[in-house]
Amino acid sequence: MPWNRPLIIGLLVVLLALTWWRLQPEDEEIRRSQLMMGTVVEIMAGGQGFDKLDAAVDAAFAEMARLDKLLSSHNPDSDVSRLSQSDHGGDVAAATAEVIALGLEVAQRSDGAFDLTLGRLKSLWGFDQETPTVPNRDALATALAGIGPEALSLEGQQVNKRAPQLQVDLGGIAKGYAVDRAIAVLKQYGVTSAAVNAGGDMYLLGQRSRRAKHPERFWRIGLQHPRQKDAVLETVQVRDRAVVTSGDYERFFEQDGIRYHHIFDPQSGLPARGCQSVTIIADSVALGDALATAVFVLGPQAGLLLLTQYPQAEGLIVATDGSLHTSPGWAAYQVTP
Amino acid sequence: MKTPWHFMTAGDWLVVLFLLTAALAGIAWVAAAPEGTRVVVTSGEQTLFIAPLDQPRSVDLDGPLGQTHLVIDEQGVRITRSPCPRKICISMGTARHRGDLLACVPNRILVHIDSSAEEAPYDLLSR
Missing domain, CATH: 3.10.520.10 (ApbE-like domains)
Known part of the structure; x- marks a missing residue:
């Protein structure tokens, strides 16, 4: 074969490859x-x-x-409102029961750091209203009466309340x-x-789809820096995973020089003070939500201990002093700079 | 001894030249694939909104006078409603090229077309 044929064939292949790449939908x-x-x-x-x-x-x-x-x-006809208004509980939809079951499980494993019965406490602080206020000690004690991991129980789709005054908050x-x-x-x-x-x-879900000049790849998620408004703490890459962050910077007010935020410690009724933010990567957002709150309330050490019970979840904790604490599997999600 | 070049006829040279040109043009074609351009809306020093130009959407942007309504579609980006008295921003029409600018001075809304040749460092922000 004359030597120039491979050259021509090679050039043709290059041309075809380029055309295929460019025309791929x-x-x-x-x-x-x-x-x-x-x-x-x-x-x-x-x-x-x-x-x-x-x-x-x-x-x-x-x-x-x-x-x-x-x-x-906020919906008076919701399962949650009906439960709060009733003295002893009642039947709920399958979806509501599923949420409550997961919430109760995290509540028990976290020794009550996550709690589904903080409705009265949240109303008392008024974070949903225009002017939240710091409640007095007696009002806090009243709002916390009867709450805890055992305050609700679930049998099928039947929810039982331990005390009539409990206000359910999911x-x-x-x-x-x-x-x-x-x-x-x-x-x-x-x-x-x-x-x-x-x-x-x-x-x-899945990977970020193929767009102009960018091939398919894992999703990249920036994590909000808890103390610098326009800064990202770090970036993680995930697929088929939930990413949830709870921070003390989202909803807060200041009174007498003290910052009060919306993530409450069910033991004291006051904003939890162990963390600035917690990010959880998990296999479901509901679990991530519950764990982010629980870990925030528990603080770095106890929070990481809780995460050991959930192999499907990893966490990044920014402690009150700004130090970073991660669960062992967190590094697998970090984007290498 | 004859070198391999002596086996090339004029026709061979023509074919090689054609394919070489086509391959180089192909490389340029791939490199020139449409770059991601984006709409950036600012008010003063604050960035209110960033969105890709190739994803249709509409959005209401708050300014001191009220809401300015912005539409992004296949034609580009334009202001369709504004609380400002003279509606100059609406009459500016559609912006779609890099560096194009729409401005509503009374409502302090500035819309410009930016180019993001590099991908953003992340897709979404968890907060």
């Missing part, structure tokens, strides 16, 4: 936001077929709206559960790449 990506559950919920879905993605995102939002009606303490876990359900709906529609983000509590 890019994934479509839909990004939509709605105000619900007291926050901005954003859903991104990527892949082929705009109509399919659009229908999937619609259905995911509808599922979250359905759960908001069941689990919100705020620390309901949003995460709704995100998990939205992801389940997206999967049912065949979506393989998506992110559902409810005010920073998020689940990342």
